[in-house]
Amino acid sequence: IKGRGRRCLLSVEEPTKFEDANTEECWRRAMDEELGSIQDNKTWELVDPPNDHKIIGLKWVYKVRKDAEGNLVKYKARLVAKGYVQEQGVDFEEVFAPVTRMESVRLVIALAAQESWKLHHMDVKSAFLNGELKKEVYVKKPPGYIKKGEEHKVLKLHKALYGLCQAPWAWNIKLDRTLVSLGFEKSPLEHAMYKRGKGKDSLLVSIYVDDLLITGADEEEIARFKLQMKELFKMSDLGLLTYYLGIEVHQKPEGITLCQEAYAKKILESCSMEDCNPSHVPMAPRLKLSKKSQAPAVDATKYRSVVGSLRYLVNTRPDLAYSVGVVSRFMEAPMTEHWAAVKQILRYIKGTTNFGCVYLREKRKEMVELLGYSDSDLAGDIDDRKSTSGVAYFLGRSIVSWLSQKQKVVALSSCEAEYIAAATAAGQGVWLEKLLGDLTDKEPEGVVLYVDNKSTIALCKNPVHHDRSKHIDIRYHYIRDCVEEGKIEVNYICTDDQLADILTKSLGRQKFTEMRGRIGVQAVK
Template sequence: MKSKGQRCLHIGEPDNFEDAKTEECWRRAMNEELWSIQDNNTWELADLPNGQNAIELKWVYKVKKDAERNLMKHKARLVAKACVQEQDVDFEEVFAPVARMDSVRLLIALAAQESWRIHHLYVNSAFLTGELEEELYVKQPPGYIQEGEEHKVLKLHKALYGLRQAPRAWNVELDRTLISLGFEKAPLEHAMYKRGDGKDRLLVGIYVDDLLITGADEEVIANFKLQMKKLFKMTDLGLLSYYLGIEVQQKPEGIIICQEAYAKKVLESCGMKDCNPSHVPMKPRLRLSKKSEAPAVDATEYRSVVRKLRYLTNTRPDLAYSVGIVSRFMEAPTTEHWAAVENILRYIKGTTNFGCVYLRKKKKEMVELLGYSDSDMAGDVDDRKSTSGVAYFLGGSIVSWLSQKQKVVALSSREAEYIAAATAVCQGVCLGRLLGDLTGKEPERVVLNIDDESTISLWENQMHHGRCKHIDTRYRYIRECVEESKIDVNYICTDDQLADILTRSLGRQKFVKMRRRISVQAVK
C-alpha cells in the first residue's frame, strides 16, 4: 500500500490551490512556505491606499528530485503575478549578475589543480531576504485569507518570488553582506568573490541562491559557513555534487563534471531512450541549408529539443559544433534538419556518461592558460560565413569553448582565421585576468595556438596592403595585445589544433581522438 507521500508523487504536481489542498504533502509544503515568509517579516496586514494596486499571489508546486530522480521534497512556492507591474512605477532595476559557466568551470579547474574541495551552500527562500525600496502591496494568498480581515491586503517589506525586482534586491543584500565580511568582488566577474591570501584564500561563486565555496583551508571554509548561517537561513549541502543540473564528482585525482541524468532526461522526452547510438554527433561533410525543399516539421518541438541540447553543451564541448549548426534553423526547420538533431540524440545515447575531467596538478608542474583558435572557410552554404572555434585549457583541462558563426563574410581563409583569433584573444585576456584575480597573482601571459602562419604574419610583420587593410581596421585589438605582451601567439600544425572539433564535422577516428585530447571522456 502506498503512503500519502508516494500517492502525492504519483499524481504529479498540482496546477492550482484547489487541487493541492486535498493532499497532506502539499498542505504541509504550503504551511512551511508561509511560515518562512512570516518568520522573515516579509509583510504586514494593511489597508490598500488610494491609487495603489494590489498584486495577486498564486501557489506554484514542484516535486524536487536529485540527480538519480529520487524524491527529495515537495516544494510549494508563493509567487507574485508580476505581469501587472509597471517599470519606473513598481520597480526600477531588475538586473542581477550570476556566474557565467566559463567562470564556474575555471573555478572548478583551479580547485582541482590546487587539490581544494568545493563546498555548496543553498540559501533558503533567498528572494524573501532582499529589502524593497518601492512601496508594494499584494493580495492575501489563496487558502490563507485571514477571517474578518478579508478586505485588507499585505504591505511588503521584503521581496517575494515573482516580483520583477526580487533577484536584484536579493543580489544587493548578498553583495552588501559579503563585502561586510571582508570579501572583494572580482572586477571581471561580479558573481565571484575573493578574500584573504595564501592558505587563508577563500573563493565564492554566486548563482542566485547557490554559493560555491572553495579554498586551501577547510577550517576557513567552515568558519565562513557559520558566519553565513548566522545572517541567513541556509542549508549546508556539504561537498558540491549537483549544481544547475550538472553532476560533480570530487575525487583525490581531480574533479569530474557531467550531465548524465539530464542527458537521459532529454532522450526520454524526445522518445529516443531506446534508439541506436551513433559514433559521431554529425555526419562528415554534411551541409544543411535554410533553403531546404524537404517537408517542414513542427518548429515549436524542434526549438524545444535544440534548447535542451544547448544546455547540455555546458559540459560537452564535443557537442558544441553540431548543436550550433542545428541552432541556425529554428525559424523554419525541415525533416533534413530534424534528421541532424536525431543524429545528435543518437550520439548522446552512446555517451550519456561523458563529461569534462579536471585533474590534480602534479608536483612542480607549471599551470598555464593555453588557448586554441581555428575556423573553417565559408562553411555556411546560405550566407557563406565561416565558423570560429575557440578552446582554452587550464593544466590540460578544457575550461572554455566556443563554436560560433562569424558575423561578417571573410574574403579569404586568412581573414576567417584572423576573425577567430581576435575572438580568442578577447576571451583569453578576460580568462587570464579572472584567473589572476582568483589566485591573487599577476595575470600571466596567455598562450594562443593557431595553425595558420599567414594569419600570424599579419600582426608580427606589420603588413599593410589593400587586401588586409579592412582586417587591420576591424581587428586592431589583437595586435595591441601581442605588442603589450598580454598574449603569445604560436604556430602549431593542423594535427595538434584542438579547436578543430569546434569548426567542422569530423570523421569517426579523428573525432574520437580529438574528444579524448580535450579531456571529454566517460566518467564512470
Template sequence: YVMVEGEELHLGAIDEPCTFAEAEEDASWRRAMDEEMASIIDNKTWCLVDLPAGSRPIGLKWVYKLKRDANGDVYKYKARLVAKGYVQRQGVDFEEVFAPVARLESVRLLLALAAQEGWPVHHMDVKSAFFNGELKEEVYVVQPPGFAVAGHEHKVLRLDKALYGLRQAPRAWYSKLDSCLLSLGFSRSESEHAIYGRGTGTARLLVGVYVDDLVITGNDKLEITHFKEEMKKLFHKSDLGLLSFYLGIEVKQEVDGITLSQAAYTMKILEKSGMVGCNPCHVPMEPRFKLSKVSTAPATDATEYRSVVGSLRYLVHTRPDLTYSVGYVSRFMEAPTTEHWAAVKQILRYVAGTQHLGCRYTRRDKRAVLCGYSDSDMAGDVDTRKNTTGVMFFLGPNLISWQSMKHKVVALSSCEAEYIAATTAACQGIWLACLLGELQKKEAQQFTLKMDSKSAISLCKNPVFHDRSKHIDTRYHFITECVEDGRVEVEFIGTNGQLADILTKALGRVKFQELSRNWCR
C-alpha cells in the same frame, strides 16, 4: 572525457499540481505550503494594510515543484508563493532589475582551479533567498490563496521585502548578498561580479554565486567551516556539504580530480524526444554534412524542434564534443524541416551512446598555465558563406572554456578568417586571464594562443600587413594590440594538433575521437 560510473537512472513520474485546489488535497503539498508561509512570516516580509487610494495590488499564485536528486528521485516537495510580476510597470512598481550570476565558464574555472590545487568544493543553498531582498519601492500584493486572514479578507499586504516573481526581486537579493559578503571581508571580482575572494596564501577562500547557490572552495577547511557559520548567522541556509549536484550538473570529487557530467539530464532529453533505446552512433554529425535554410523537405513541428535543440544547448556546458553540431542545427530554428530534424536525431543517437561522458579536471601540473586554441573554417555556411569560429581554453590539461560561433562578416580569405577567429579568442583569453589572476590573488599573466595559419600569425605580429587588409573591420585588429602589449603570445601549431578544429566542422570518426581524447590528456 571520462566515463562516470553509476546505476541505471529511474526518473519518477509524480505529477506536479497546477492549481491550489489540486495541491490542498495532498498532505505533502499542504505541508510544503505551510512551510513556505512560515518562512515568509518569520522573515517579516509583509504587513497587513488597507490599500491606499490610487494603488493597484499585484496578484499572487502558488507554484509547485518536485525537487529531484542526480538519480531523478524526489527528495522534496517545494511550494513557492510567486507574485504576478508581469503586471508591474517600470517607473511605478520597479526601476532596475538586473542582477549578475556566475557564468558557467567561471564556475568551470573555479572547479578546475580547485582540482588543480587539491581543494575541496562545498555547496550551500540560501532558503527562500529572495525573501531577504529589501525593497526600495512601495509594492502591494493581494493575500495568498488559501491563507487570507479571517475577518480581513478585504485588506492587502505591503511588501517590506521581495517575493519571488517580482521584477526587482533578483536585484534586491543580489544587493543584500553583496553587502553581506563585503562586510565579511570579501572582495568582489572585477571580471566576474558573482565571484568573491577573501584572504591570501594558505587562508585563501573563494565563493561563486548563482542566485541562491553558493559554491565554496579554498585551501583551508577551517576557513570554509568558519565562513559557513558566518553565513548561517545572516541567512537561513542549507549546508549541502561537498558539491555533488549543481544546476543540473553532477559533480564527482575524488582525490585525483573532479568530474562534471549531466547523465540524468541527458536521459530526460532522450525521454522527451522519444529516443530512449535508439541505436547509438559514433559521431554527432557526418563529415562534410551541410544543411540549408532553403529546403524542399516537408516542415516539421517547430515547437518540438526548438525545445529539443534548446535542451541540447544546455547539455553543451559539460559536452564540448556537441558544441559544433548543436550550434549548427540551432541555425534553423525559424522554419525547421524533416532534413533538419534528421540531423538533430543523429545528435540524439550519439548522445544516447555517450550518456555518461563528462569533463574531467585533474591535478597533473602544479604550475598550470592558460593556453588557448583558435580555428576557423572557410565559407562553411551554405546560405551566407560566412565562417565558423572555434575557440577553446585550457588551464593546464583541463578544458575550461569552449565556443563555436558563426562570424558576422564574410571573410575574403582563409587568412582573414583565422585572423578574425584569433581576435575572438584574444577577447575570451584576456577575460579568463584576468579572472584567474583575481582568483589566485596575482597579476594577470600572458597566455598562449595557438593557430594553424602562419599568415594570420604574421598579420597579428606585423602592422605592415594591414596595408593588404584595409577592408577588415578595425575591431578585429585588437589582436595586434594584445600581441604588442605582451598580453597574448601567438604560436603556430600544425593542423593535426589544432584541437579547436572539432568546433568548426563535422569530422570523421577517427579524427573526432582522437581530438576528444586529447581534451582529457
C-alpha cells in the same frame, strides 16, 4: 516520506491550481512551510488597501524536487507574485542581477582540482525573501489563507517575493552587502565571484542566484564562513559539491569530473529515443544543411525545445558544441533534414550519456598555464558563406572555456577567417587570464594562443600585411594590440594538433574520437 505522504507519492504530478493541490496533504504541508518561512522573515504586514497603489495578485507554484538520479527529494510550494502587472519607474527601478558565467565556474573547478581543494555547496532557503524593497509594493493575501473578517485587507511588502520584477536585484544587493561586511572583495572581472584572504587562507565564493559554490585551501576557514552565513540567513549546508545547476560533480583524489548524465537521459526520454541505436559521431562528415531546403517542415516548437535542451548540455560537452551550433541556425523554420541532424546528435548522446569534462591535477604545478587554441573553417555556411570560429582554452590539460560560433561577416580568405577567430579568442583569453590572476593573487603573464595559419600569425604581428587586409573590420585588429602589449603570444601549431578543430567542422569517426579525448571529454563513470 512516509505515512501521511503516501497518497501523494502515488501521484507526483505537479498541480497547476491551488484547488488541486489543496486536496493533497503533502502539498498542503508544503504551502504551510512556505508561508511560515515568509512570516518568520517578516516579509509583510496586514494593512488597509491604499488608494494610489495597484494591488498585485499572488499565486502558488508547485514543484517536485528530485536528485540527479530522479529520486523524489521534496515537495516545494512557492508563493509567487504576479509581477507582470508591474510598471518600471512606478513599481520598480532595477531588475538585473549578475550570476556567475559557466566559464568562471569551470575555471574555479579546474583551479580547485589543480590545488587539491574541496568544493563545497550551500543553498539559501527562500533567497528572494531576504531582498529589501525600496518602493512600496502591496499584494493580495495568498489563496487559501484568507481569514474571516480580513477579506478587504492587503499585504504591504517590506521584503521581496518571488515573481516581483525587482526581486533578483534586491536579493543580489542584500547578498553583496553581506559578503562585503564579512571581509570579501568582489572580483572586478566577474561580479558574482568573491574572494577573502590571501595565500593559504584564501576563500573563493561563486554565486548563482541562491547557490553558493565555496572552495579554498583551508577547510577550517570554509567551516567558519558556513557558520557566519547560517547566522545571517536560513541556509542549507549541502556539504561537498555533488550537483550544481543540473551538473553532476564527482570529486576524487586525482581530480574532479563534470557530467550531465541524468539530464542527457531526460532529453532522450522526452524525444522517445532512449532505446535508439547509438552513433559514433554527432554529425556526419561533410554534411551541409541549408535554410533553403525543399524538404517538408517539422514541428518548430518541438525542434526549438530539443535544441534548447542540447545547448544546455554543451556546458559539459564541448564535443557537441559544433553540431548543436549548426542545428541552432534553423530554429525559425526547421525542415525534416534539420530534424534528422538533431536525431543524429541524440543518437550520439545515447552512446555517450556518461561522458563529461575531466579536470585532473597536474603533477608539475609549474607547467600549469592558460593555453588557447583558435581555428576556423572557410565559408562553411552554404546559405550566407560565413565561416565558423572555434576557440578553446585550457588550464594545463583541463578545458575551461570553448566556443563554436558563426562569424558575423563574410571572410574573403582563410587568413581572414582565421584572423577573425583569433581576435575573438584574444578577448576571451585576456579576460580569463585576468580573472585567474585575480583569484590566485598573481600578475597576468600573458596567454599563449595557438593558430594553424602562418599568414594569420604574420597579420597579428606585422602591420605591413595590413595593405592586403584593409577591408577587415577594425574591431578584429584588437588582437594586434594585445600582441604588441604582450597580453597574447600567438604561436603556430600544425593542423593535426589544433584542438579547436573539433569546434569548427564535423570530423570523421577516428579523428573525432581522437580529438574528443585530447580536449578532456571522456567517460566519467
